[in-house]
Amino acid sequence: MKRREYLTSVGVGAVGLATAGCLQVENSGGGDTTTSETTSGDGTTTATTGGTTSQSSGPLRVATYDSFFGDEGTAGDWLKTAWEAEHDTEVRFTAPSNGVNEFIQRKKQGVDIDADLFVGLNTGELVRVDENLPNATLFDDLAGDVANAGDIKDSLRIDPQNRALPYDTGYISLVYDGTKVENPGTFEALASDAYRGDLLAQNAQTSDPGRAFLLWTIHEFGEDGYLDYWDTLVDNDVRVLDDWQPAYDAFLAGERPIVVSYSTDQVYYNGEDEIPRHQVGFLNDEGYANPEAFARFADTDKPDIAAQFAEFMLTDEAQRNIAVNNVQFPATTTATLPEEYAKYAYEPPEPVTFTYDELAGNVGEWTEAWAQQIASN
Incomplete structure (x- = not known):
């Protein structure tokens, strides 16, 4: 989650206290994703800025959460600027109002997937994709097309099928x-x-x-x-x-x-x-540990460009800038961080997390049980 832009302009005032003994x-x-650029009637937020667009292939469409892009100082803004400076393909970020659930529903209904990459996927969401689409393929195998995928820390890998590749993590x-x-x-x-x-x-x-x-x-x-x-x-x-x-x-x-x-x-x-x-x-x-990953949509008509952009996101320079702009840690073993991270960013002595296999068949039930017993009281 991108927090720096929020912290820069933060206000105060969540109201109302829970009474003791009753949650x-x-x-x-409010929510983690509150900013937007332009919003269409279907609830999708879109940001497009300069860059050279190839008329033959069109822009690379990247679906993500809306605080990832759109403003100066966001990870998406840096990625878009740096990529378009070296490539002919424009990057166009969109923020579906319902996140990855929108694409699950589109796949179920046989509606076209209007994106090439999804950025911001966590382990539980990937489990949700597979549990809701047991007979359909939303994301394809990306790791084999990304030369530097081997630089990702083994402890952060979330997908046994190599579709979703981590690009940062928070603790x-x-x-x-x-x-x-x-x-x-x-x-x-x-x-x-x-x-x-x-x-x-x-x-x-x-x-x-x-x-x-x-x-x-x-x-x-x-x-x-x-x-x-x-x-x-x-x-x-x-x-x-x-x-x-x-x-x-x-x-x-x-x-x-x-x-x-x-x-x-x-x-x-x-x-x-x-x-x-x-x-x-x-x-x-x-x-x-809560890694964020990207995945390529199986229906994209730009699989090579999507893989190239994914590979770009894992370069040392991109990893450094993603981490700084998202106030997170990089996903690769090769990236370096600014000096302030050595002083002010803390990694736990014992990171813990659940793997995909451990969450499969469980995370939905665990969350629902929590909601019924705790959140509803």
Whole structure:
């Protein structure tokens, strides 16, 4: 998720507190992806800028989330400018209002897929694609057409079939105001009286970090114990909002001193007065790895160009710029990062995550069970 542009213009004011012992999932109307360029009647956001367009092949159509592109300083803006400076093919980003679900529905209905690449796919979404399209092919094998795919860190690979290739990753952690609280350090401490009413989290049904935090608790307590743990968080007055942005708004406003966020938080907040209020807290020395990947649509009429753009996204220069603009870590072993990352970006001592095979057949049921028992209370 691209957060730097949001942090630059952040406001305050998620409203309403959950009462102690009763969880209220709050919908502020906000979300991780709130900016847009132009929106058509079908709910698709589109950005097109200069560049040389080949009339014979048309633009390369890249579907993604809308905060990935459109403004100066976004990863998409850098990729588009750098690519078009060296290639004849224009890059045209679009942001479907329903994300990858739009293309699942199009495939089911036999409607044309109007994109060549999808950028921003996580493991759970890839599982959803395959579970909803068991007899259809939405994405094809991309790795064999991308020469530098072998540079991707093995720990971040999300797809046994080599269709989706990671381009960056974040680590879900706590971010806490060190002037008010200490790092809980463990899951058990987070749910104790010492941190009653302190935690801001996100809805696992509507938020990537919210879902990642849920999966982290399942990794820790197992599918037979995670709901019991969440019951203790509810009893401890956890506050759950619909997405990262309103939760982070509430944290910045000082409404609560701990928020589920990313371990790169200090890359942005690294001023002398800011660091004490933006401490990164791992639980049990862990952080949940949440890679983002790209995949090529099987129906594209530009498979070679799509593969070339994918290969470009994995070059060292692109990996560095994607990571900086997304405030994340690169996916490859060869990319270098600015000096500020060495000081202010933290990787957990023990990264944890679920693989595709572990999520297949489970993630939907886990999330639904959480929603029924926790979010509906």
